[in-house]
Amino acid sequence: MGELKDRVEGAANEAIGKAKRAIGDATDRPDIRAEGDAQEARGDVQSAIGRAKGGVKNAVDRI
Incomplete structure (x- = not known):
């Protein structure tokens, strides 16, 4: 993968992970x-x- 693709997909995974964590807490x-x-x-x-x-x-x- 390229630099930009890794960074974008990484940011997306971070955001989705934070959302899942919040849902799990709630x-x-x-x-x-x-x-x-x-x-x-x-x-x-x-x-x-x-x-x-x-x-x-x-x-x-x-x-």
Whole structure:
């Protein structure tokens, strides 16, 4: 995947994870809250990968 795609999909996963966590809290469903926490964490990692790809691309472009 490209840098931008990783960053966008990561942000989307973070947002969906936060929503699931809020729904889990509101409905007293720890399973949904845990699912939201996991999805948010995946989004964080995916966004970080996108930022790293961008950093590598910028470093290579400077050479």
